[in-house]
Amino acid sequence: MRGPGALLAAIALDVSPLRESRSFRQLFEGRVVSLLGLGMLVVALPVQVYALTGSSLHVAGVNTTLGVTAFAGTLAAGVVADRVDRRRVILWSRSAAVLGFVALLVNSLVETPSLPVIYVVAAWDGLAGGFSVVALAAAVPSLVPPGRLPAVAALQAISLDVGAVVSPLLAGVAVAHGGSALVYAVVVATSVVSLGLLVRLPPLPPGGSDDPDDEPVPVRPWADLVEGVRHVARDRVVGGIVLLGFVQILFASPHVLIPELVDTQLGAGPEVVGLLYSAPAAGALVATLTSGWTGRVRRTGRLLLVVLAASGAGIVVLGTSQSVALAVVAMTLVGVGDVLGEILRFTLLYEHTPDHLRGRVSALWTAQGTAGDALGGPLLTLLARALGPGGAIALGGALAVVATGLVALLVPGLRRAVTEPPPADDVPHPDPPAPDPVPEPADATVGSTRGENA
Known part of the structure; x- marks a missing residue:
């Protein structure tokens, strides 16, 4: 034992x-x-x-x-x-x-x-x-x-x-x-x-080349982007993940309605608004610190679907909550689901994407998240006018659960997706050769590239 x-x-x-x-x-x-x-x-x-x-x-x-x-x-x-x-x-x-x-x-x-x-x-x-x-x-x-x-x-x-x-x-x-x-x-x-x-x-x-001095393949912006979109559309695992990610962000992101929910349904003040905003981060932190078991999961696709459905159910609980305590618990569990879903999606996404396509798949994954976030807030706000904040949040969570179930039925490749086991021993991963100490000038194929905001 x-x-x-x-x-x-x-x-x-x-x-x-x-x-x-x-x-x-x-x-x-x-x-x-x-x-x-x-x-x-x-x-x-x-x-x-x-x-x-x-x-x-x-x-x-x-x-x-x-x-x-x-x-x-x-x-x-x-x-x-x-x-x-x-x-x-x-x-x-x-x-x-x-x-x-x-x-x-x-x-x-x-x-x-x-x-x-x-x-x-x-x-x-x-x-x-x-x-x-x-x-x-x-x-x-x-x-x-x-x-x-x-x-x-x-x-x-x-x-x-x-x-x-x-x-x-x-x-x-x-x-x-x-x-x-x-x-x-x-x-x-x-x-x-x-x-x-x-x-x-x-x-x-890119592409796993061992020679960093290889001449880069000429950039063909439209054709290259279409190639990435085709990979997402044709690969059942990657396409299912991108679709589910968009649905989750579109329907199951209640943050824009939390102040109204607290005021009209929970009858509380700004301190509870702050508590509900911070609860997912607390749940996410706990889930991350105890995430070592995820590396031993083989049926990752099935677990991902369960986690996303549970997250949608947590949103439903938040929308129907009549007490602050239940709402806080619901948001904490949503945070747990968000992190576990992120870990499982990341694993499946990159195990099923060849290295020479990872840039474009990463871009499409990030873009769908941005689009879903931009559309989800206004959509839930419009629903709240008819159903109230709690009703709109609950409906969004329910739609996310239904969508997850439909993907599970219609995309069996995602449901059956498995991931590779961790290495048997702690043999260091071989690193590529060390670079020059100063970045080389950008060539004509790069154009103007810029930094990071996240």
Whole structure:
């Protein structure tokens, strides 16, 4: 019979990719440092825009500019990241992002900061973020053995969760004592440190080529993008995952209605709104720290469908809740489901995508998430006018459950999908050769690549 120590070891967060792959460790370190800075930017930028204009419309306008250009950058990056050394794309895009952060810092130090400059930088860094996010996502699977993908997904999730919790708190203190300029200075510093860590990455040519000096295949933007779309449409596993991801974000994202739900249905105040917003992060953190068992799951497709259906059911419970306690429990469990679903999706997505297509599949995955998020909030808001906030949330969760069931029936390939077991022993994953210490100039096939905003 297993003791508590053995049980804890079996479920604890698997950090073996950090030990086994030097390249993944370097990328992870750079990403963590970057997230700590960028999480502060999420607070400082809206605060500065509102202080300059007194208008929430301009705050939304800057966010929309960032989102639209990030969407465009994502699609373009998917094509480039499958034709050009991904390390080169990461470094040049991150370098461009640093220039944007410097512009925000300089603008904040002048006597009258310029709002148009903020809009221009938002567009610049949105494009930059699209390139960097996609290139990083496409590069990661080639740095670790396939059996370690669940552990990699969990490590990336926890770095994002920690950044989301710590950075906004630090930003609030920094803005209160030094204004937005202090935060921008910190963002510039952390971005430079992150870039210094990522410079150490080895060459990351797409398609698994062993020779980083191979001539890149010419970029054919439209044809290359169509090739990626065809892979998603034809591969039952990948296509099913992308479809389910869109449905979940479209119907089962109740955050926009939480303030109204708390006010009209739960009869509580702003402190409960904050509690419901933070509950998923708490559940996600616990689930990530105890995610070691996911690496031993073989019938990953079946488990993913169960997790997504359970998450939709949790949204239904939230919508029908009449007590604060039940609503908090529901949102905590939704957070657990979100992280487990993220780990399982990541594993299946990249095990079923050839390396030479990972950039475009990453781009399409990110793009569907952006589109679903942009459409889901307005859709639920319209439903709330007829059904009330609780009814709209519950209906969205129910639609997500039904859609998950239909996919399970109509896409048996996803239901039967299995993943590779972890390596039998802790043999380090072989790393590609070390790079030159300074990034080489971008060639004509790269075009203008920019940094990351997430």
